[in-house]
Amino acid sequence: MVRAGTGIEIITGRYGKGTPEQNKLVTRILGKSHAAERFEIYFHWYNLIHELGHAIMWFYVEPRPHPVDEEVLVNQFAVAYWKYHGETKKLEALEEILAYALRQYARPTDKHTSAIAYAKGKWSTEELFNFNNYGWFQRSCVADILKESVSLRAMLEKMGIANIVDQPQKMLRYELNTEMPMHVIKDAAAILRDWGVFLPDARITFDNDPNRHMCTIDE
Numbered sequence: 001m002v003r004a005g006t007g008i009e010i011i012t013g014r015y016g017k018g019t020p021e022q023n024k025l026v027t028r029i030l031g032k033s034h035a036a037e038r039f040e041i042y043f044h045w046y047n048l049i050h051e052l053g054h055a056i057m058w059f060y061v062e063p064r065p066h067p068v069d070e071e072v073l074v075n076q077f078a079v080a081y082w083k084y085h086g087e088t089k090k091l092e093a094l095e096e097i098l099a100y101a102l103r104q105y106a107r108p109t110d111k112h113t114s115a116i117a118y119a120k121g122k123w124s125t126e127e128l129f130n131f132n133n134y135g136w137f138q139r140s141c142v143a144d145i146l147k148e149s150v151s152l153r154a155m156l157e158k159m160g161i162a163n164i165v166d167q168p169q170k171m172l173r174y175e176l177n178t179e180m181p182m183h184v185i186k187d188a189a190a191i192l193r194d195w196g197v198f199l200p201d202a203r204i205t206f207d208n209d210p211n212r213h214m215c216t217i218d219e
Helices: 020-030 035-060 067-085 088-104 115-122 131-146 152-158 180-195
Strands: 007-013 202-207 213-218
Touching: 007 035, 020 035, 020 088, 035 067, 035 088, 035 180, 035 202, 035 213, 067 088, 067 115, 067 131, 067 152, 088 131, 115 131, 180 202
Parallel strands: 007 202
Antiparallel strands: 007 213
């Protein structure tokens, strides 16, 4: 490891706990009749591994890549992890969530500019970091990556992991309930340790803002 740290905190928002405006925006993107379930699958199943990917980058990669490139990498990692260890039903639901959400966002750039190119051009500007534009960038990335064949081993190599120990494919099934996020992170820590990824303990902090999802390191 190239950096020291005593712990990992993954902060994640909760559906329906934000301001009326925040709740309205999230519900519109996810679809009123399915919003709560889709929120859990995207943010408390898929995205927790995305955030754990940022922790791996912190500990194993120096120097860190451009932030947009890192977002792409951790999305590739999360997709690879869930394709290797995740249940098909939730992966299919994830595709449906993304397809629906991308029809709700207003595309912030012309059709010839990719989401990655747009985000790189607008990084550190207010234009990118609003609900519509940043959400469109992230959801576009995940939708594109889901169409690719991404190897978990290859992603771990890209993220600086040496002495990788390939593990048997094991499906992880989770009920959509309040305990799921903790189980996802606990299982991921154990599985990644077997692959050769050693991280300090990770904890989850829930935030009322449904749009707040991030990873921080205790130093």
